[in-house]
Amino acid sequence: MGAAVGEGRAVPRYVQIAEDIVQQVRTGVLQPGDQVPSEAEMVERYGVSGGTVRKAMLEIRASGLVDTRHGKGSFVKARPPVRHRSSDRFRRSFRQGGKAAYLAESEQSGATAKVSVIHIGPVDAPETIAQRLGVDVGTKVLARRRLYFRNGTPVETATSYLPWDVVRDIPELFAENPGDGGIYARLEEHGHVFHEFVETLQARPAAKAEASELALSPGATVVHLLRNAVTTSGRVVEVCDTLMAADQFVFEFRIPATN
Amino acid sequence: MGAAVGEGRAVPRYVQIAEDIVQQVRTGVLQPGDQVPSEAEMVERYGVSGGTVRKAMLEIRASGLVDTRHGKGSFVKARPPVRHRSSDRFRRSFRQGGKAAYLAESEQSGATAKVSVIHIGPVDAPETIAQRLGVDVGTKVLARRRLYFRNGTPVETATSYLPWDVVRDIPELFAENPGDGGIYARLEEHGHVFHEFVETLQARPAAKAEASELALSPGATVVHLLRNAVTTSGRVVEVCDTLMAADQFVFEFRIPATN
DNA sequence: GAGTGGTCTAGACCACGGC
DNA sequence: CCGTGGTCTAGACCACTCA
Numbered sequence: 001m002g003a004a005v006g007e008g009r010a011v012p013r014y015v016q017i018a019e020d021i022v023q024q025v026r027t028g029v030l031q032p033g034d035q036v037p038s039e040a041e042m043v044e045r046y047g048v049s050g051g052t053v054r055k056a057m058l059e060i061r062a063s064g065l066v067d068t069r070h071g072k073g074s075f076v077k078a079r080p081p082v083r084h085r086s087s088d089r090f091r092r093s094f095r096q097g098g099k100a101a102y103l104a105e106s107e108q109s110g111a112t113a114k115v116s117v118i119h120i121g122p123v124d125a126p127e128t129i130a131q132r133l134g135v136d137v138g139t140k141v142l143a144r145r146r147l148y149f150r151n152g153t154p155v156e157t158a159t160s161y162l163p164w165d166v167v168r169d170i171p172e173l174f175a176e177n178p179g180d181g182g183i184y185a186r187l188e189e190h191g192h193v194f195h196e197f198v199e200t201l202q203a204r205p206a207a208k209a210e211a212s213e214l215a216l217s218p219g220a221t222v223v224h225l226l227r228n229a230v231t232t233s234g235r236v237v238e239v240c241d242t243l244m245a246a247d248q249f250v251f252e253f254r255i256p257a258t259n
Numbered sequence: 260m261g262a263a264v265g266e267g268r269a270v271p272r273y274v275q276i277a278e279d280i281v282q283q284v285r286t287g288v289l290q291p292g293d294q295v296p297s298e299a300e301m302v303e304r305y306g307v308s309g310g311t312v313r314k315a316m317l318e319i320r321a322s323g324l325v326d327t328r329h330g331k332g333s334f335v336k337a338r339p340p341v342r343h344r345s346s347d348r349f350r351r352s353f354r355q356g357g358k359a360a361y362l363a364e365s366e367q368s369g370a371t372a373k374v375s376v377i378h379i380g381p382v383d384a385p386e387t388i389a390q391r392l393g394v395d396v397g398t399k400v401l402a403r404r405r406l407y408f409r410n411g412t413p414v415e416t417a418t419s420y421l422p423w424d425v426v427r428d429i430p431e432l433f434a435e436n437p438g439d440g441g442i443y444a445r446l447e448e449h450g451h452v453f454h455e456f457v458e459t460l461q462a463r464p465a466a467k468a469e470a471s472e473l474a475l476s477p478g479a480t481v482v483h484l485l486r487n488a489v490t491t492s493g494r495v496v497e498v499c500d501t502l503m504a505a506d507q508f509v510f511e512f513r514i515p516a517t518n
Numbered sequence: 519g520a521g522t523g524g525t526c527t528a529g530a531c532c533a534c535g536g537c
Numbered sequence: 538c539c540g541t542g543g544t545c546t547a548g549a550c551c552a553c554t555c556a
Contacts, residue, residue: 012544038522049546051310054524062464070523071553091517194516201512203462203480203505205321221462221480221505246462246480253460253512255346257453271525297541308527313543329542330534 014052017042018059025065025076036066036074064220064247086252090197095181095188114149117176118157122164129161132228132239142167142174144183147213150248154214158242166192166237184229187237195232201225203246214245221246273311276301277318284324284335295325295333323479323506345511349456354440354447373408376435377416381423388420391487391498401426401433403442406472409507413473417501425451425496442497443488451496457487462505473504480505 021037024030037045042053057074060066068074123143130137141161148156160183167173172186179186188194206214206222214222223246229238280296283289296304301312316333319325327333382402389396400420407415419442426432431445438445447453465473465481473481482505488497 014544040522050548052545055544057523064463068523069554071521071555073522073554088517090514196516197514199510199512199514201460201510202508203482204323205464205480221464223462249461251460253346253458253514255349255456255458255512257455258347258350273525299540299542309529311526314525316542327542328535330536330540332541 013046013048014055015059017046017048017053017056018063021056021060022063022065025063030076032076032078034076036060036076038073061220085249086254088254090184090194092188092194095185116147116149117144118147119143119145120174120176123161125161128226129239129241132226133161133163133236135163140164144173154245155248156242156244157213158240161239161241162237183238187229192231192235192237195230195234198228198230199225200227201251210243214243216245223249223251272305272307273314274318276305276307276312276315277322280315280319281322281324289335291335291337293335295319295335297332320479344508346513349443349453351447351453354444375406375408376403377406378402378404379433379435382420384420387485388498388500391485392420392422392495394422399423403432413504414507415501415503416472417499420498420500421496446488446496451490451494454489454491454493457489458484459486460484460510469502473502475504482508482510 021030030036039050039053039057042048042056043050046053057068060074061068065077066074067077121143122140124138125133125135125141127137129141130139133141135141141163144160144162146158147154148158162173162183166187170186170190172178173183184194202224203221204224206216206220210216210222211220216222223244225240225242225244227238227240227242228236229240231237280289289295298309298312298316301307301315302309305312316327319333320327324336325333326336380402381399383397384392384394384400386396388400389398392400394400400422402418402420404416404418406413407417421432421442425446429445429449431437432442443453461483462480463483465475465479469475469481470479475481482503484499484501484503486497486499486501487495488499490496
């Protein structure tokens with residue numbers, strides 16, 4: 001026991017080990033892409049048992065600096081090119097410029113973006129969605145589910161729900177690529193002019209299934225965002241349900257000092 | 260081994276156990292305030308080893324439904340009566356009504372709120388703060404550090420940083436209680452009229468020290484928020500650095516559909 | 519098949535809380 | 538003092554990845 005210097009039993013060994021590794025990442029001893037020492041190697045290097053190294057690795061993963069894959073090892077993330085998700089991303093001028101909000105924003109920060117459409121089709125509105133759209137639970141609505149990539153890694157899943165009577169006459173909304181400016185541009189062309197977007201945001205640890213969908217390490221943080229798109233007539237014509245890898249985003253909001 | 264029915268090795272035992280307990284909480288079998296079975300008891304009940312129960316408890320804690328204290332046990336939380344932190348909380352009318360933003364908002368949702376001032380005094384501006392205030396690193400600024408409680412539990416720490424030349428002539432800003440409407444009301448009285456507030460928000464797992472300050476279980480999620488208070492003359496007269504227990508908050512933002 | 523992480527065991531000992 | 542959770546050990550065995 002107590003092989004280490006006796007500096008007070010305050011700090012558990014596994015925390016010390018975790019801090020050591022995290023420090024090596026922050027100071028650049030371990031570079032992005034480098035493999036973090038394997039668990040077996042740490043057992044030797046630090047002279048502790050496998051269980052202890054395991055707990056250290058959990059701490060390290062929680063720092064968000066490292067990406068672990070079963071059978072391969074843990075690697076320093078190339079990440080923190082965090083994307084600013086700012087509150088002006090819905091500017092009409094972006095849409096008229098031909099870009100959807102996501103791509104417009106990504107281009108600003110010079111990263112490669114990709115969108116993969118997972119599903120487009122009618123679904124029965126789940127409860128929270130139905131409430132927001134002002135329809136009955138189980139009503140048929142159009143769902144557009146997609147997965148967003150940034151520099152090759154999945155960072156966000158998003159599902160848009162739209163009332164059937166709104167989408168019925170807009171064939172582009174059933175296509176994988178809804179055209180320049182995205183679905184919001186199509187909606188405005190058909191008379192649904194936006195007044196505001198109301199977003200609610202919650203952060204929490206990822207459930208197992210969510211972690212695998214976004215290729216996150218278990219225990220990673222996700223941000224759950226729900227957005228109502230409200231038209232000038234006061235109607236909610238879209239609800240967007242989004243799940244994001246929290247370490248990939250910085251959210252920015254400008255709040256006017258209204259009276 | 261494999262005492263359980265052989266329903267596919269897909270789901271680890273510790274996840275099954277965690278789901279079982281979480282389900283009991285959600286369905287009300289375990290009521291708020293009830294003690295979750297002790298680890299020793301689970302070892303017996305589920306016929307697994309202590310290590311496995313331990314991992315299950317980690318999962319359960321990550322759900323945010325349970326509160327664990329060393330030497331006592333784990334207990335079902337008395338609610339996440341989540342507080343809506345909405346973007347209209349800086350309305351001038353709230354301040355003129357005599358409330359600071361925090362208390363004004365809490366009253367809306369009928370919860371007991373308390374603010375405890377930890378420290379008020381000059382500090383050397385840390386880097387990110389200095390940048391935002393537009394002063395040199397190490398410049399003397401006023402720090403007001405406080406801890407917010409909701410229904411008796413700490414949910415948020417916040418530190419306001421203000422340039423010295425701004426606060427010098429406003430004695431109330433050095434008092435624990437800055438008076439009706441909070442520090443923003445005092446600043447506006449002295450000619451610093453607000454134009455907007457710019458908030459950036461990030462979510463991540465809590466570090467050990469943060470977890471203990473907010474009385475969180477390890478691995479819980481925190482939200483880190485930085486706010487610039489910008490006056491009509493374009494100056495940043497306050498930066499507020501806030502750390503929140505993520506499971507206590509739902510953030511709401513209204514984004515106008517500007518051109 | 520060699521090397522990696524993931525699950526699980528059966529124990530020891532420590533630290534905290536309350537009777 | 539006893540029951541609680543927290544740390545740690547020294548193994549076993551499984552599952553994934555890649556050469």
